[in-house]
Amino acid sequence: MGASLRVRLMLGAAVMAVLFMLALLPALRGAFVIALEQSIQQRLAADASALIAAARVENGHLQMPEKLPNEEFDNLDARQLGYIYDSDGRLVWQSRSSRDERLDYRPRYDGQTHEFLRITDGEEGEFFVYDVEVDLLRGQKAAFSIVTMQPLADYKSMYDGFVNQLYLWLGAALLVLLGLLWFGLTWGFRSLRGLSAELDEVESGSRDRLSDEHPRELLRLTKSLNRLLDSERLQRERYRHSLDDLAHSLKTPLSVLQGVSETIAARPVDREQARVLQGQIERMSQQIGYQLQRASLRKSGLVRHRVQLAPLLDNLCDALDKVYREKRVRMARDFDPGLMMPMERGALLEMLGNLLENAFRLCLGHIRVSAEVRDGCCELRVEDDGPGVPVDQRDRILKRGERLDTQHPGQGIGTAVVKDIIESYDGELFLQDSSLGGAEFRIRFPLL
Incomplete structure (x- = not known):
């Protein structure tokens, strides 16, 4: 026996919902990564601006204060790294937080103003890098690359936590969606349940025909079924009337033949022929009765x-x-x-x-x-x-x-x-x- 229409529709909707969620998952992860990288870029740009604000040039040489406004650069345990390179790519300054790092990075002083990228170091791992070129410092001509960095590992736990939460949110949303779909299908199938109840009443004989109180999509079906019910009912009535007429029309000739046989049986010489005639009349009467009963006792095709x-x-x-x-x-x-x-x-x-x-x-x-x-x-x-x-x-x-x-x-x-x-x-x-x-x-x- 096949599954119900509601179950089939629910399975189809569930498959579509799961496919939608699976397609939505990478899109949300990509959007989160883009937003995260933009926030990291803005932070590194702010750190680079702080270094530019603290730097000055004396006699063509870069001078940095002993204590920077951003304490992250002075903390040895901090993960915020700062570097300054000259136009030839030589390192001229680095923050205290970067003293233990051995990164092989060389800026390109090519007039691109600034760039944000991700680099990979075989030993140290991956880093976000913000590199801004400076031509003027406090009104003096200067050519430096101000570089700020932060390890990718600092955001890895944030990304993993977001992905885990995303799985939970989408899973919960999928369950809620499936529940709403099931509720919607159940509500939408009320009309079919009403039609099924009326069909049960028709089959049981307590209702003659289906009502017109159904959605427009089902009215054609109900009208066709009503026409079929009416046609079957009329056909059965005509059939019964025809059988009754046949029975009445045959009863009189058989009675006449029966009377003739009794008259013949009164004469001793024709008694044997009368017995045969009466036997055949009896058989005819039985066969007619049998065929009438057989034809009138067929079950209905629609009514149970x-x-x-x-x-x-x-x-x-x-x-x-x-x-x-x-x-x-x-x-x-x-x-x-x-x-x-x-x-x-x-x-x-x-x-x-x-x-x-x-x-x-x-x-x-x-x-x-x-x-x-x-x-x-x-x-x-x-x-x-x-x-x-x-x-x-x-x-x-x-x-x-x-x-x-x-x-x-x-x-x-x-x-x-x-x-x-x-x-x-x-x-x-x-x-x-x-x-x-x-x-x-x-x-x-x-x-x-």
Whole structure:
């Protein structure tokens, strides 16, 4: 069985949400890296401006104060590094914080004013570098490169913390999004649940047609189903009326023939011909009755009927007890009193009536009717303590297309009607020995 439409849509939306989050993750990381590098550049530029403000030139030589305004440069344990190079790339000054560093960096004095870059040193690791060229210091001509640096490792923990938080935020956002999607789909599918409830009512027979109180997208479907329901209902009514008309039209000719046969039977010389004629009239009457019952007891294609078994069985047993009063038949029941059979009332009445009539007629005095629902099927058993059905006759009875009435003229058409009703409801009929000593008719109907 396929998954529900809501689950399929939810799975599709979940996949799209996950793909969106996966695409969003590198974009957010890239944006954070850009913002981080911009803040680092601004800080290093501010440090370089502090060095420029503290520097002065005397007799063409650079002079730096003993104590700089930015204490980070004077702290040996600090990670803020400062360097000053002349136009030839020679180091002319470095901060105390950089005394222990062995970086191989050479500025390019090429008139580019300033640049921000990242360098890698095999021993010291990676550094952010801000290099600004100075042509004038306090109004005097000068040519220096002011360089400030900071290790990349100082920001590594900040970046890792942001990435971890980003995973948590996106994960939480994904869960919230999926919850909102599920809520939205549940709310949006209320109309489908309403349509499904109305279809259940139509199948159970408590509603004739679907209402028009549905979204526009479903109105075409509901109108088509209503047209189908109306068409099926009208067709069934016309079919029943036609069958009734046929039965009435045939009843009179058969009665006339029956009267003629009785007149002929009064003459001794024609008694044998009258007997044959009466037998054929009886067979015609049985066949007409059989075909009428067979045609009128087909199940509906759209309506799913359910009938309580116990009250219907009470009515049948009361009638059969009067017919077979002298046998004093004991009826045993083994089923839940509230059990519902998945059949139309008329079909169940005809099927069970034929089975019980055979059981009452052939039993010695004991009949048992049992029913249960299991494995998605409704199972019904009718058993008796009579002579049973010979083994060599069972295949003929159960074989599709074989009927007892064609094998035994004048014996009735009950089993054939029972088989046709069962087949019209996609059921199965099994015939076997009963623990009571007679025959057991076991019927299985699928629960739709």
